[in-house]
Amino acid sequence: MKTKPTNSRSSNSSSTASLVYTNKVSVRSSLENNDCYAIDLSLNSTGNHIAVLTIPSTIQLFDATTLKQLSSLSSTSNNFDSADSTSSITISAIQYAYVSPHTLLASTNQNLVLLWDTRTPQQETVRLNGCADEHNFLSVTSNSEDLLVAAGTELKGEENVAIAFWDLRAPINGQLLGYYTESHSDDIIHVEFDRTNSKKLVSGSTDGLVCLYDVGKSTEEDALEQVYNANGPVAKCGFAQYNTVYGITGSNAFYVWSTSDDEQQQQTLVQGDTDSDILSKEISLEKSSKMIHHLPSTHSTIVDLLTDSRINSLLPSAFHETKSSWPLLMCDHMGKMNITLVSSEQSEPIILSLHSPHSETIRAAATYQSSLYSCSDDGQLVRWQSSSAIDGHDDNEKQAPSRKKSNNRKPY
Numbered sequence: 001m002k003t004k005p006t007n008s009r010s011s012n013s014s015s016t017a018s019l020v021y022t023n024k025v026s027v028r029s030s031l032e033n034n035d036c037y038a039i040d041l042s043l044n045s046t047g048n049h050i051a052v053l054t055i056p057s058t059i060q061l062f063d064a065t066t067l068k069q070l071s072s073l074s075s076t077s078n079n080f081d082s083a084d085s086t087s088s089i090t091i092s093a094i095q096y097a098y099v100s101p102h103t104l105l106a107s108t109n110q111n112l113v114l115l116w117d118t119r120t121p122q123q124e125t126v127r128l129n130g131c132a133d134e135h136n137f138l139s140v141t142s143n144s145e146d147l148l149v150a151a152g153t154e155l156k157g158e159e160n161v162a163i164a165f166w167d168l169r170a171p172i173n174g175q176l177l178g179y180y181t182e183s184h185s186d187d188i189i190h191v192e193f194d195r196t197n198s199k200k201l202v203s204g205s206t207d208g209l210v211c212l213y214d215v216g217k218s219t220e221e222d223a224l225e226q227v228y229n230a231n232g233p234v235a236k237c238g239f240a241q242y243n244t245v246y247g248i249t250g251s252n253a254f255y256v257w258s259t260s261d262d263e264q265q266q267q268t269l270v271q272g273d274t275d276s277d278i279l280s281k282e283i284s285l286e287k288s289s290k291m292i293h294h295l296p297s298t299h300s301t302i303v304d305l306l307t308d309s310r311i312n313s314l315l316p317s318a319f320h321e322t323k324s325s326w327p328l329l330m331c332d333h334m335g336k337m338n339i340t341l342v343s344s345e346q347s348e349p350i351i352l353s354l355h356s357p358h359s360e361t362i363r364a365a366a367t368y369q370s371s372l373y374s375c376s377d378d379g380q381l382v383r384w385q386s387s388s389a390i391d392g393h394d395d396n397e398k399q400a401p402s403r404k405k406s407n408n409r410k411p412y
Contacts, residue, residue: 018352018354018386018387019314019315019339019352019354019372019384019385019386019387020355020384020385020387020390021354021355021356021357021382021383021384021385022383022384022385022390023066023067023382023383024067024357024380024381024382024383025062025067025068025069025380025381026379026380026381027052027054027060027375027379027380027381028054028379035055035056036054036055036056036058036379037054037055037363037376037377037379038052038053038054038363038364038375038376038377038379038380038381039053039054039055039363039364039375040052040053040093040094040363040364040375041053041094041364041365041366041373041374041375041381042094042095042096042104042366043064043096043366043368043373044096044101044102044104044118045096045097045098045099045100045101046101047064047368047369047371048063048064048065048101049061049062049063049064049070049101049118050062050063050064050067050366050373050381051073051094051096051104051118052375052381053091053093053094053106054379057088057089057090057091058072058073059072059073059091059094059104059106060072060073061073061118061121062381064368064371064373064383067381067383071118071121072121073104073106073116073118073121073122073124074121074122089108089109089110089112089114090108090109091106091107091108091114092107092108092109092136092137092138092139093106093107093138093139093140094106094107094140095140095141095142097142097146098142098143098144098145098146098193098195099144099145099146100146102117102118102119103115103116103117103118103125103142103146104116104118105140105141105142105149106140107137107138107139107140107151107152108136108137109136109137110136111129111130111131111134111135111136111137112127112128112129112130112137113127113128113130113137113140113149113151113164113166114126114127114128115127115128115149126168126174127174128149128151128166128174128176129174129175129176130151130153130164130176131153131162131164131176131179133156133160134156135153135154135156135160135162135164136153136154136156137151137152137153137154137164138151138152138153138154138187138188138189139151139152139188139189139190139191139203140152140191141191141192141193141201142168142193143193143198143199143201143215144193144194144195144196144197144198145198146168147167147168147169147198148165148166148167148168148177148193148198148215149165149166149168150163150164150165150191150193150201150215151163151164151191152184152187152188152189152190152191152203152205153187153188154187154188155185155186155187159185160181161181161184161185161186161187161188161205162179162180162181162188163179163180163183163184163188163191163201163203164176164178164179165177165178165179165215180213180220180223180224181220182220182221182224183203183209183211183213183220183224183227184203184205184207184209184211185205185207186205186206186207186233187205187206188203188204188205189204189205189206189233189234189235189236190203190204190234190235190236190237190238191203191204192237192238192239194239195239196239199214199215199216200212200213200214200215200239201213201215202237202238202239202245203237204230204234204235204236204237204247205233205234206233206234206250207233208229208230208231208232208233208234208249209227209228209229209230209234210227210228210230210234210237210245210247210255210257211224211226211227211228212224212225212226212227212228212245212259213225226245226257226259228245228247228255228257228268230247230249230253230255231249231253232249232250232251232253233249233250233251234247234248234249234250235248235249235250236248236304236305238305238307239307240256240305240307240326241307241311241326242324243258243259243260244256244257244258244259244269244326245257245259246305246307246326248302248304248305249273251273252273252274252300252301252302253271253272253273254270254271254272254273254302254305254328254342255268255270255271256268256269256270256271256305256326256342256344257269269291269344270291270293270326270342270343270344271291271292271293272291272292272293272294272295272342273294273295273302274294274295274296274297274299274300274301274302274330291342291343291344291345293342293349295328295330295340295342295349296351298332299330299331299332299336299337299338299340300330300332300333301330301331301332301333301361301362302328302329302330303328303329303330303331303362303363303364303365303374304328304329304364304365305326305327305328305329306327306328306329306339306365306367306372307367308366308367308368308369310369311327311367313369313370313386314367314369314370314371314372314386315327315339315341315352315386316386316388317388318341318350318352324343324344324345325341325342325343325350326341326342326343327339327340327341328340328341328342329362329365329372329374331356331358331361331362332361333360333361334359334360335356335357335358335359335360335361335362335376335378336356336358337353337354337356337358337362337374338351338352338353338354339351339352339354340352354384356382357380357382358374358376358378358380358382359376359378359380360376360377360378361376361377362374362375362376363375363376363377370385370386370388371383371384371385371386372384372385
């Protein structure tokens with residue numbers, strides 16, 4: 001159904017749930033270290049620890065309640081960002097395991113995925129070896145049973161790009177279990193398993209495609225269930241509520257697609273971006289789209305879609321008022337932020353402005369119940385909480401300054 005683009009509106013209801021930042025911390029080792037940018041973060045399954053990836057390549061662990069630094073991770077056989085570029089490890093993405101609160105994964109440029117037991121931070125527990133032709137891994141994830149790890153590679157040559165898989169039930173030698181090589185034709189920027197179905201995997205690539213797989217199938221051809229076109233290089237993708245998959249492009253267009261088995265229901269539910277000229281010119285109004293949103297360009301960067309299954313704990317009033325909505329975290333280059341609720345059932349997104357302590361572009365965010373965490377080019381890790389949780393003296397909140405928790409084969 002075609003719909004006429006409409007203007008967004010800001011929420012003017014004081015009862016709408018708001019977020020306030022309760023504490024923040026710098027991830028920079030010194031005040032003079034201005035080149036330290038926080039680019040990724042991940043919360044563990046119990047919500048008490050948060051890992052932050054910075055450039056230059058370091059991983060720091062923090063208490064999720066106080067944001068007190070606990071330790072830094074290192075590699076026992078290679079240095080991060082050492083002077084010898086041929087042996088140094090550069091980490092592109094991190095992800096806590098979905099079940100184990102102590103297992104952290106990292107994709108690297110050395111044809112390796114590293115796994116740590118964060119209780120012994122100076123020694124990685126497992127080294128998962130990649131393809132024989134030495135790939136750089138750009139993304140990593142584990143499934144909801146912590147049995148499979150998947151990692152997406154950088155394009156090598158003209159056609160050599162893959163999603164690699166490892167079985168953690170037999171990780172002694174860290175050997176590759178198998179890989180997919182036919183679905184994408186460029187860098188695989190993001191991979192993510194569905195938290196509710198250990199066999200469902202989604203991948204996003206700079207080739208503009210988001211692919212949905214059932215990795216329980218024996219071949220890649222059988223495993224590939226859906227291919228969604230994002231009409232631009234994919235920067236983020238994943239599973240969202242209401243049985244949907246989303247994709248966000250590097251040019252700040254976004255899509256929400258249905259994952260229904262019914263072919264007539266496999267459609268674009270919501271799409272839009274912050275530049276109506278791009279959307280109108282390159283995408284037009286697709287017949288499959290129910291809702292087209294041209295978002296205000298004042299917050300021109302879409303950081304991510306907040307997908308925690310209990311996102312309504314973060315914004316309870318907003319979700320009570322707006323059914324079937326997807327919350328986009330957005331920012332500008334000066335760190336100003338908002339959460340924009342886009343819906344397939346209403347023409348105007350609800351915009352919830354945030355009073356942000358960030359001063360540069362936000363790179364990653366994660367949610368857990370009534371807490372939101374964000375990291376930025378300004379080197380700051382910030383914790384936010386729902387005002388209703390603070391005012392209501394949530395049982396998990398004992399201190400005023402904050403506290404909370406965390407949550408982005410087979411081939412066999």
